[in-house]
Amino acid sequence: MYLKKKTLITICILLYVYWIFHDAFHSPKDHSLTYFNERRETLKNTEIILQSQPKGSKVDKRYYDNPQPYEYDFKNLINEPVLCSQYEKVFLLYTVRTIYSHLDRRKVLRKIFQDIPYDSFSKDIVVKHVFLFANTNNYTTESLIREESRIYRDIIQDDFPESYGNVYLKTLMAWKWSVEFCANVEYVMVLNDELFVDQIKLLPFLHYDLSQADYDNKFAFCYCFGGRELMHNKLKKFRKLGEKMLYQGENYPIYCHGVGYIAHINVINKLYLASLKNKMLMPDDVWNGVLSEKLGIKQNCQNHRVQASKYFGSILKSYWKNPFLVAVCDHDNRPEAAVPCLQGIYKSVSKLRNNSNVHNRLQ
Numbered sequence: 001m002y003l004k005k006k007t008l009i010t011i012c013i014l015l016y017v018y019w020i021f022h023d024a025f026h027s028p029k030d031h032s033l034t035y036f037n038e039r040r041e042t043l044k045n046t047e048i049i050l051q052s053q054p055k056g057s058k059v060d061k062r063y064y065d066n067p068q069p070y071e072y073d074f075k076n077l078i079n080e081p082v083l084c085s086q087y088e089k090v091f092l093l094y095t096v097r098t099i100y101s102h103l104d105r106r107k108v109l110r111k112i113f114q115d116i117p118y119d120s121f122s123k124d125i126v127v128k129h130v131f132l133f134a135n136t137n138n139y140t141t142e143s144l145i146r147e148e149s150r151i152y153r154d155i156i157q158d159d160f161p162e163s164y165g166n167v168y169l170k171t172l173m174a175w176k177w178s179v180e181f182c183a184n185v186e187y188v189m190v191l192n193d194e195l196f197v198d199q200i201k202l203l204p205f206l207h208y209d210l211s212q213a214d215y216d217n218k219f220a221f222c223y224c225f226g227g228r229e230l231m232h233n234k235l236k237k238f239r240k241l242g243e244k245m246l247y248q249g250e251n252y253p254i255y256c257h258g259v260g261y262i263a264h265i266n267v268i269n270k271l272y273l274a275s276l277k278n279k280m281l282m283p284d285d286v287w288n289g290v291l292s293e294k295l296g297i298k299q300n301c302q303n304h305r306v307q308a309s310k311y312f313g314s315i316l317k318s319y320w321k322n323p324f325l326v327a328v329c330d331h332d333n334r335p336e337a338a339v340p341c342l343q344g345i346y347k348s349v350s351k352l353r354n355n356s357n358v359h360n361r362l363q
């Protein structure tokens with residue numbers, strides 16, 4: 001009797017030990033944590049090299065001669081710490097700059113982000129998105145944001161005032177969050193909520209077109225602007241921020257338009273690290289150009305893949321031949337046009353796909 005009991009206990013202990021080790025070695029979660037942590041360490045310990053001003057540079061000299069350090073230290077109010085780290089790898093992360101009242105835009109974007117093509121590469125990939133909020137300091141709005149966060153679990157909120165002048169902080173927030181909480185991602189897209197993304201075309205583009213690309217030193221997708229005289233000093237929305245917040249000089253460098261760009265996480269990491277040594281100024285996309293030039297990161301302009309949404313009727317006629325990946329739903333300064341435009345393109349594009357043999361096309 002005594003021996004039997006002892007044997008039973010031993011078996012139980014063995015089983016328990018097996019269970020513990022089995023869990024430690026075989027749980028996919030632990031595996032992904034290892035990959036995540038390794039990549040995060042690498043990103044954190046990256047040494048960035050800021051070059052001296054190249055010939056032909058249009059950046060004002062003062063930003064090479066006298067860079068200002070910066071520390072982003074706003075408290076986090078809402079986070080999704082395991083959104084990425086629960087997976088071994090994430091292929092693409094969208095970080096969307098939005099404000100609370102743009103509920104309807106988020107509704108369309110959430111649908112778009114679920115569109116995964118049927119090709120053999122895409123079937124197992126993970127695509128994630130987060131919406132970036134600041135603090136509205138309005139009790140009602142804040143509780144609505146928390147409610148939306150509870151439902152969709154795709155909101156990140158940091159504690160700086162929600163305002164146009166702080167839109168550059170959302171860019172920093174996008175870079176910082178990607179590096180700290182989504183280190184296991186390949187590509188990051190930073191975008192505004194008025195951008196229609198054709199994800200069915202974008203995912204194969206990132207996979208096939210860029211498989212030979214130099215991930216570390218160029219953007220994956222950039223809508224190139226700049227390279228000419230300053231314009232923002234004529235606009236009231238910038239002027240009222242005050243000179244100290246604004247890029248000074250005579251010319252802009254070439255930069256990726258802030259409406260949306262995509263880069264490998266290594267590039268996002270370099271931009272973030274460089275922004276801590278070169279305090280960001282507005283317009284923040286111009287500053288992205290300054291940082292890129294200092295880092296030697298090439299824009300890789302893809303302007304032929306960007307559509308002005310106003311003309312989407314005609315582009316849809318040749319949809320399958322058209323290389324467009326994104327459409328800008330922000331025209332004539334009419335913010336109210338953005339939702340019908342996003343919805344309109346989304347609907348037309350899904351109809352076209354439903355009516356054609358999209359399954360074969362992408363295989």
Ligand SMILES: *[C@@H]1O[C@H](CO)[C@@H](O)[C@H](O)[C@H]1NC(C)=O
Nearest residue numbers: 100137138139140141142144
């Ligand atoms: C706070 O937000 C609510 C709805 O989001 C709005 O109706 C209200 O006017 C706002 N209050 C203030 C003081 O701005």
Ligand SMILES: *[C@@H]1O[C@H](CO)[C@@H](O)[C@H](O)[C@H]1NC(C)=O
Nearest residue numbers: 346347348349350351352354
């Ligand atoms: C396309 O097909 C999907 C599923 O088959 C359906 O949910 C969607 O409503 C269709 N879209 C249009 C615009 O017909």
